[in-house]
Amino acid sequence: PFDVLVVGGGPAGAAAAIYAARKGIRTGLVAERFGGQVLDTLAIENFISVPYTEGPKLATALEEHVRDYEVDLMNGERAAQLVPADADGLHEVVLANGASLKAKALILATGARWRTMNVPGEQNYRNKGVTFCPHCDGPLFKGKRVAVIGGGNSGVEAAIDLAGIVAHVTLVEFDHKLRADEVLQRKLRSLGNVEIIVGAQTTEVLGDGKKVTGLRYLDRSSGESRELALEGVFVQIGLLPNSDWLKGTVKLSPRGEIEIDARGETSIPGIFAAGDVSTVPYKQIVIAMGEGAKAALSAFDHLIRLPVA
Numbered sequence: 001p002f003d004v005l006v007v008g009g010g011p012a013g014a015a016a017a018i019y020a021a022r023k024g025i026r027t028g029l030v031a032e033r034f035g036g037q038v039l040d041t042l043a044i045e046n047f048i049s050v051p052y053t054e055g056p057k058l059a060t061a062l063e064e065h066v067r068d069y070e071v072d073l074m075n076g077e078r079a080a081q082l083v084p085a086d087a088d089g090l091h092e093v094v095l096a097n098g099a100s101l102k103a104k105a106l107i108l109a110t111g112a113r114w115r116t117m118n119v120p121g122e123q124n125y126r127n128k129g130v131t132f133c134p135h136c137d138g139p140l141f142k143g144k145r146v147a148v149i150g151g152g153n154s155g156v157e158a159a160i161d162l163a164g165i166v167a168h169v170t171l172v173e174f175d176h177k178l179r180a181d182e183v184l185q186r187k188l189r190s191l192g193n194v195e196i197i198v199g200a201q202t203t204e205v206l207g208d209g210k211k212v213t214g215l216r217y218l219d220r221s222s223g224e225s226r227e228l229a230l231e232g233v234f235v236q237i238g239l240l241p242n243s244d245w246l247k248g249t250v251k252l253s254p255r256g257e258i259e260i261d262a263r264g265e266t267s268i269p270g271i272f273a274a275g276d277v278s279t280v281p282y283k284q285i286v287i288a289m290g291e292g293a294k295a296a297l298s299a300f301d302h303l304i305r306l307p308v309a
């Protein structure tokens with residue numbers, strides 16, 4: 001068995017594996033797709049000390065760094081089931097291919113994915129005006145017009161954030177009212193360069209073949225189709241943690257995030273979690289890496305306290 005088995009190969013999982021392996025303990029990493037969300041990212045400008053990089057380049061660097069250590073790297077394998085330890089003290093991860101991996105400590109770092117609108121243009125113009133991350137891409141739209149899709153807390157927070165950077169923000173909400181906290185709504189309504197449209201179903205992202213030029217929506221009250229001219233669309237309709245395979249084991253939040261304490265430990269001793277799949281606030285590369293490192297150190301701390309066999 002492994003001392004530490006990491007599930008997930010994004011920034012959190014890579015950092016966890018390196019920190020664990022550096023303790024000289026038997027470390028494994030299993031990932032469906034090593035690199036994670038980073039592979040889908042174009043420009044990265046907020047990975048501190050690296051002013052500019054690109055996702056595939058960072059993903060390669062992550063893999064090279066992990067391979068510098070004795071980590072048993074199993075890429076292209078999906079974890080399908082977690083069986084927490086019983087008397088033998090070993091946690092078990094069953095893979096989709098039927099194989100089973102056992103470890104004294106686990107670090108769950110399976111990340112998350114953005115919910116998409118599933119309308120024409122959204123995929124074509126991804127990274128060409130369509131984006132999901134205001135912290136990452138807000139500055140790219142300095143002086144431009146953008147829409148934020150979604151009137152929950154994350155959408156309204158994004159609109160407030162962006163209003164300080166871009167020329168104009170249109171917040172588009174499907175429902176007939178915003179769902180965000182009242183204090184956020186008040187802040188949003190106080191801003192001069194923000195327009196709020198409710199009862200609006202986005203039907204298409206418009207573009208000129210190279211980049212976004214606008215947004216088409218259905219006014220659900222009148223039944224009319226309308227268009228907005230703009231350069232950017234921030235989709236903020238939810239982040240879905242990749243935690244379906246964990247149901248009934250570690251405690252999940254109402255949103256499906258793995259609940260962790262300040263040390264990264266879940267509700268089950270010896271099982272830790274890190275990064276976007278966890279309840280840690282703010283989903284960013286630099287945060288996921290720190291969380292992965294923290295979970296690995298906590299896992300090591302757990303191992304050295306286990307009774308001597």
Ligand code: FAD
Nearest residue numbers: 008009010011012032033036037079111136275276284285
């Ligand atoms: P992920 O990167 O999601 O990695 C999860 C890993 O787990 C993957 O290897 C995946 O294959 C694996 N996995 C999932 N389920 C299973 C399973 N059942 N079994 C085995 N393996 C599994 N952040 C920034 O800081 N700056 C940016 O500029 C930036 N831009 C972004 C642009 C885009 C388009 C996107 C989508 C995200 C961006 N982010 C950015 C956010 C950042 O990518 C994430 O916060 C970060 O990747 C989270 O790392 P993670 O390791 O927690 O999860």
